[in-house]
Amino acid sequence: MNENPKGWRGSADLWLDAAYQLLVTSGVEAVKILPLAKAVRMSRPSFYWHFEDREALLDALIARWDAKNTGNLVAQTRQHAVSIAEALFNLFDCWLDEDLFDAKLDFAIRNWAQSAPNLKTKLEIADQTRVKAITDMFVRHGFNPFQSDIRASAIYYTQVGYIAMMVEEPKSKRIERMPAYIETFTGNSPTESEIARFKARHLGSSN
Structure with missing residues (x-):
């Protein structure tokens, strides 16, 4: 799959929804930034526009x-x-x-x-x-x-x-x-x- 349009970083909910899918299907160890970036078809740096780090994402899931x-x-x-x-x-x-x-x-x-x-x-x-x-x-x-x-x-x-x-x-x-x-x-x-x-x-x- 191609990445989403250049300059578009998605939303916090988009990343959170993708993290949710990984959590419920594969467990918390699977919730990592690179697989998430692939799932939402965006670059890894785009993640940091919405979350400080992986721990912040996990806190949002909780x-x-x-x-x-x-x-x-x-x-x-x-x-x-x-x-x-x-x-x-x-x-x-x-x-x-x-x-x-x-x-x-x-x-x-x-x-x-x-x-x-x-x-x-x-x-x-x-x-x-x-x-x-x-x-x-x-x-x-x-x-x-x-x-x-x-x-x-x-x-x-x-x-x-x-x-x-x-x-x-x-x-x-x-x-x-x-x-x-x-x-x-x-x-x-x-x-x-x-x-x-x-x-x-x-x-x-x-x-």
């Missing part, structure tokens, strides 16, 4: 992960819901919509953290933040703090297990199972209308 996965998860737990079932369906949107929660990125970050103590600390804080957000959601719906923490932990670490084991499950099958998950995690069954609204936003109104 910031993107934290804002997207942790930020969106917390926001979903705070969505309006008239019942705990509806609240959990809002949370479960994260497991079905990559625009809300990127499981591939979470998996890559967890792998990276095994050899990066500072990132491991950030990951532990992110996990705690996510569990607390789910716990607070249960408390708002009338569960006592202890039960809320237990239920939140069960829900969250079930999803972490899905990510860590790279579970491949058809979207339609997972959606069909989610009402039963809600009954298991809360002791309450979602109503037919709650189930219908959830399915409509993920499968379409015809399903």
